[in-house]
Amino acid sequence: MQRNRFLGDILSTLLDRSGVLRSTNDTRDIFALCHALLSAEGTVSGHTLAATVLDRYQSLTLDEKRAFFKFLNEELDINPTALMDLAQIYADTPTPEAFKSLSQAAEPRRQELLRRLNQPIGATAAIVAMRVDLLNIMKTAPELARTDYDFVHLLRSWFNRGFLVLKAIDWDTPARILDKIVAYEAVHQIDDWDDLRRRLYPQDRHCFAFFHPAMPDEPLIFVEVALTKTIPTKITDVLSEQRPPLAVEDAKVGVFYSISNCQKGLAGISFGNLLIKQVVAELSQMFPHLDEFVTLSPIPGLNRWLATQTDDPDHGHIATAILDQSAAPKDIRAMAARYLLTAKRDDGMPVDPVARFHLGNGAAVFDVHADADPSENGLKQSSGAMVNYHYDLSQTQRHHEDFALKSIVTAAKSAQSLSTAALSRKPKETSS
Known part of the structure; x- marks a missing residue:
């Protein structure tokens, strides 16, 4: 990334002038x-x-x-x-x-x-x-x-890949850009500068963003990364204020836990797949001892889907219980897995937008967790459930082709087993 950063800095210097759009007094409409x-x-x-x-x-x-x-x-x-x-x-x-x-x-x-x-x-x-x-x-x-x-x-x-510049965002990044990272964070709200510092300063926390030379102070998309010993199952463990920093040499897993698009005017122009691939390459070079790359991702469409399933004779009672926040964790995990692996749009693609993003990048559904995101937004979207997508660098191209060409949702055996796991029985109705 040093070469890209060097080129980006040159371009930014050339283009980041104090000049602004200068118009004339032309009276035409x-x-x-x-x-x-x-x-x-x-x-x-x-x-x-x-x-x-x-x-x-x-x-x-x-x-x-x-x-x-x-x-x-x-x-x-x-x-x-x-x-x-x-x-x-x-x-x-x-x-x-x-x-x-x-x-x-x-x-x-x-x-x-x-x-x-x-x-x-x-x-x-x-x-x-x-x-x-x-x-x-x-x-x-x-x-x-x-x-x-x-x-x-x-x-x-x-905004094609040839013009994008990958930059590391750290505690030494100019404040005008850090302010925008706080404002644009779309997955896990950054509460204050102390919260931002916990995400950027420790040696086991990293952030990368794409910039364009014509907009040098405007991140296009950024990803926050945690280095961990094991694959995390709760976002609270990743963002905890009491979390002791992990020595880099002890890290085994690179975890992408937040990806935020920043420019509404660039909606429909995807940078995420490029960002993930380049960040994986960057982290692999920086920390060659990392064994795995995964996400800890939200499931934003789960509760909307569950609301359409409450009359289903097989799992309607579980859908209702999850929406009522009275379901057992094992049932939440099973229904979330069913949703990720089987809920499809008319074109054969998964209903869930985050699933489409990661599966389209060549990832696989790895594991699903209940009680993983207790935030207001997490409970509203997915009753607290979250999912790990696994990036196996030797398989991402094949997975991408299977998904793009055949709409195949690749999943680990553990996720497949969850999607077919037996659910809690429907309580028997009492006679009056």
Whole structure:
């Protein structure tokens, strides 16, 4: 990672300037400015026009932003009639010139607008923030999904792996970034600076984040890691204030216990699989004596699924008991395993989003634990249950292919046994 860090620091130094988006006093409205940016005028004065458009956008009201996205969606869309004609010309005479014309017509003009907007310093972050507005407005204007497709298409290109920089986050990281780690933590809330210190300072605790050179102070995604002797079964053991730090040489397991996406404007653009793989490689190099890599993960969809199972003749009474918080631990573990291994969407993928993430990265369901997360959120989502996903580096590629191509949920024998374990019997109804 040293080479990546060195390159990242160079890029950050080059791009992390004090300059901001600088606009002019151009009195044209934002629509005329966008047309100008797409014209020959934009070729000559693109940087200034782009800064003016982005600055003007930031001052728009919600209704004006809705009108702006409608403008992108309708006025800067493809011309289907012209596209059909050009497609026929290319089908009849597949010359390079015909292909070029067809390709240009097939791309909505809003894609080129976004490219030209992404010129001034700070533009990339502004466009990411713009997409947050778009996603919110789409809740009542789903037709804008056409425009969102173009945002995603370009953002995936701009945020591809070649541009991402992996950085270790530690107690010496600048406070402006540590503040954001606290704010963006989405799995296990960081209560205060003492709590943050317990996660970053001890030698058996680590944190890694992806950054982009155009947004050097904004983590994209980060993972918190605990080094332990054994595979943990409770998050309270990992986060305990009284926990004595473990000597690094005694650690056998690397535990990913929290992964948080930071940028809402990059929703749908996955960095997690890249992050896990690179962090595993980094930890393996730093601590070659580590034997295993696992997670201690939430099961966010469990209780929602259980609520649909209360009428099931075989396990409805257990689903009800878990939701009532009166179930035995063995029944919680068994039902959680059933959910992870058998609850599927219409496309064959697991219902649980965290399961889809880790299984898609090549992990296997390893073990399930009751009473593992007593937090308010843990009880609400999964009645306190958590799961270990196991990353066997020699098998991750095969597991990934099985999952992606065949929707196979790979699980250890212990998890498989849990999913078919006998449940407590339904109490007999007393006669009146």
